[in-house]
Amino acid sequence: MRKFLATALVALPVGLGGVGTASAAEIIFSAVGPTTQDYQMAVAWSNLLAESGSGMKMTVVDNGSVKGLRQVAQGQADIVAIGAPHYKDATQKGGKFKEDPDNLVEMYKDMNVLFAITTSAAQYVARVDADVADIPGFKGKTLAIGRPGGNAGRVTTALFKVHGIDLEAGDADGQYLKYQPALEQMANGTMDATLVWGGVPHAAVDNASHQMNLRFVSPDPAKLADFRKTITNGEYYVFQEVPAEILDAAYEGRVKVEGPAYFWTFPFMMVVRDDMPEDKAYDLVKTFWENIETINGMSPALALINKKGALEALSADVHPGAARYYREIGLMQ
DSSP: OOOOOGGOOOOOOOOTSSSOOOOTTTTEEEEOOOOOHHHHHHHHHHHHHHHHSSSOOOEEEEEEHHHHHHHTTTSSSSSSEEHHHHHHHHHOOOGGGGGGGGHHHHTTTTTEEEEEEOOOEEEEEGGGGGGSSSGGGGGTTTTESSHHHHHHHHHHHHHHHHHHOOTTSSSSSOHHHHHOHHHHHHHHOOEEEEEEOOOOSSSHHHHHTTTTTTEEEEEGGHHHHHHTTTTGGGGEEEEEOHHHHHHHHHHTTOOEOOOOOEEEEOOOOEEEEESSOOOHHHHHHHHHTTTTHHEEEEEEGGGGGGGGTTTOOOSSBBHHHHHHHHHTTOOOO
């Protein structure tokens, strides 16, 4: 597994009142956090730009999606990774953007997408001896569905209902509990399964697989359309397919795999202002996708990034420069 090159990173404090707009050759990428897949991906992208001789230098900072979107809107950063539903919230002054001033909300509307990725996702992990092979199999079982008040429990309740399991009616015992204590309860036999959020491999799942036999429980891909109709911004949710060979390699055979697993998630979009020069956007996207094998080889999570999902379930228009590249390769008409 290739290691990330630390030389691509430049520590740069970026705040709302901080730096001004970068030069044309400098790209500031605002990632969710230093341990997230989008951060790792951006570091790899930065290295590829440097190696390609493009003349562009990408600096990766970890300001989060909310702060990062504000910075891009105001010209203090160039690219932000943000979930498709969350970007939609921003343009409608909802969610975590409720208190943003109207003029900033208008700036959010003047943004485009370079591409989207799906790496982190909601995964249902059950003890093998709980005998749960699919979501209808949760009937009468106990599972953790995320922290109290969190989005994961709301989405899980909706997802299970389209599979015939009504958690609110008591078809299964869905408890609002974080995954770490839930895994501990699974280990001592008092809970059957839990939802975890993250990439592949997931550290908590990996650790738990040394204590008990686990399996992934997937939603039915045929239920995606029904699922989308049941939740707010549902059109931006997807079922991420994770090949069996990636799971086997990630957990070294310790988690039972029976074909591909499916996790629910939403695309993380790489969002830029719509005034980014077309040639610049084109070069950024082309450098990324024409070297995707290099990025895929860096970790099991990054191995899931592919062109097939680049334009799926977006909540903003594709940047004209990016669209030019996608038309060249037949991904857009």
